[in-house]
Amino acid sequence: xxxxxxxxxxxxxxxxxxxxxxxxxxxxxxxxxxxxxxxxxxxxxxxxxxxxxxxxxxxxxxxxxxxxxxxxxxxxxxxxxxxxxxxxxxxxxxxxxxxxxxxxxxxxxxxxxxxxxxxxxxxxxxxxxxxxxxxxxxxxxxxxxxxxxxxxxxxxxxxxx
Numbered sequence: 013x014x015x016x017x018x019x020x021x022x023x024x025x026x027x028x029x030x031x032x033x034x035x036x037x038x039x040x041x042x043x044x045x046x047x048x049x050x051x052x053x054x055x056x057x058x059x060x061x062x063x064x065x066x067x068x069x070x071x072x073x074x075x076x077x078x079x080x081x082x083x084x085x086x087x088x089x090x091x092x093x094x095x096x097x098x099x100x101x102x103x104x105x106x107x108x109x110x111x112x113x114x115x116x117x118x119x120x121x122x123x124x125x126x127x128x129x130x131x132x133x134x135x136x137x138x139x140x141x142x143x144x145x146x147x148x149x150x151x152x153x154x155x156x157x158x159x160x161x162x163x164x165x166x167x168x169x170x171x172x173x
């Protein structure tokens with residue numbers, strides 16, 4: 013991340029995390045708040061993404077409130093098939109995370125589906141992939157969501173301010 017953040021970048025990052033406006037022209041609203049035009053907001057966001065400060069800019073929806081079901085899945089995968097299977101799993105539209113763990117259960121992923129029946133159908137398909145030895149469906153019993161929103165603005169006057 014070689015790009016040096018100026019005050020506008022800092023405020024832009026903070027605003028997009030904490031107060032993204034839900035209006036017809038959000039980039040104009042952000043620009044009005046920061047004293048720049050919408051085109052500059054968009055360009056700065058692109059630059060911040062290219063520099064690695066932003067991974068993704070998009071909404072986060074409650075799948076449960078939208079009527080979907082989800083689960084965490086742990087699998088034991090043959091090492092020689094690991095990347096092939098990871099790619100096949102990632103091709104499912106409802107996969108939100110897919111990652112390696114240093115454990116006997118070496119491939120974990122989360123899956124969201126429009127119904128319990130569809131979820132079970134997809135899990136059965138995945139369980140049949142050659143190279144998957146064990147698949148464990150681990151639905152949440154309780155849900156915890158931790159949001160992290162960083163204040164990117166520099167503090168003026170030292171630690172006590």
